Amino acid sequence: MYTPRHFAMPPELQRRLLAAPGAGDLITHGPSGLLATHLPYFFDDTMGEHGSVLLHVARPNQQWRETVEGEALFIITAASDYISSLWYPSAESSGKYVPTWDYVTLHIYGRLIAHDDVAWTTMAAQRLMGLHESRVGLADMPEDYLGGQLRAIVGLQLEVTRMEAKAKLSQNRTPLDVQGVIEGLQQAGADELAGLVEQYALPAAQRRADLIADVAARHRPGRTIGTATPR
Template identity: 40%
Template structure:
């Protein structure tokens, strides 16, 4: 990922926070069948290994797990908030007109090699943890144990789990840091007043301004 110094994010707790706030990741591998990508919910154990370990599972029918088993390097993309930035947001537009559109966004790329597992007890722990995480905000959270045990056993036989120790993390926080404080404020206000909730979400990450 191309990351100019102004946009680089290398604080490990912040990188982990962005990973945990991204509900669906893209896992990319290259193997016998060429490039493959899957969209997966993942769990992060931030305390396992120097940069953390990611856990997830794939359907056995998805041949990508074989890439992982065969030692393919994996790229995991966590795409966070993003928004189009109009030149109209910049006060500089009225001053000299030397402005162009751009895109602001948050992203983390994680790299590593995964260990694949099919042990039923370990898979049950993984799917239970994933379920508990995403059901936690509900008034009456559904639990894996709510389903018949035999049914869950059959479902576990149809998936393959993986643990991916993170070898390298690259983070990017492109939030107009290369602009003046006035332009940053203009972008923040422009996004905050947008009718698009995606713009409003990114506005909350915008800095409050930088010294001129």
């Protein structure tokens, strides 16, 4: 994934996203070519050297049956939205009305392991449900019904080999433009992305602006930098 340095995801945000279960896209390549399935997941940092993403698929889904060629890829896009150039104060004076798209995404690569094992699938389903439900669990279902449901799915474990993380949050804009993005996203109802921009992009944009101002001050006309001492 192409990730300019200023869009690199802070480690703290990466850990935060991994700790929040949700849904993502599992992509594999095998004898049938490319296959993709949108799946619920949770991350377990104790399974494997770099942790594992735990998933499950419907038994008829051929993706779990095929031999995966190389690594499998799981994509999590935690937040994503359109950024209007009308939100940039600088666009009014410059006329540079170029919109963009901000997002936060994780690309997780690894070795895909199928667990056609009711005990393993029960463990994974119970843990996933427990992360979202506080009032009911697997034990509250009729035993014969639960058994049928668990036999209808197959557990998957993506044992992580590497991750690529990108947080494109308008860090390359001026602080005033970033503030405009925050307000625009809030008005559009994209509060999650607005919060991420405020937390991560606004400080980064301010540091960038301060650095530019400092460099400009050091090289202002009439000042010579690094002049050698006469001998």
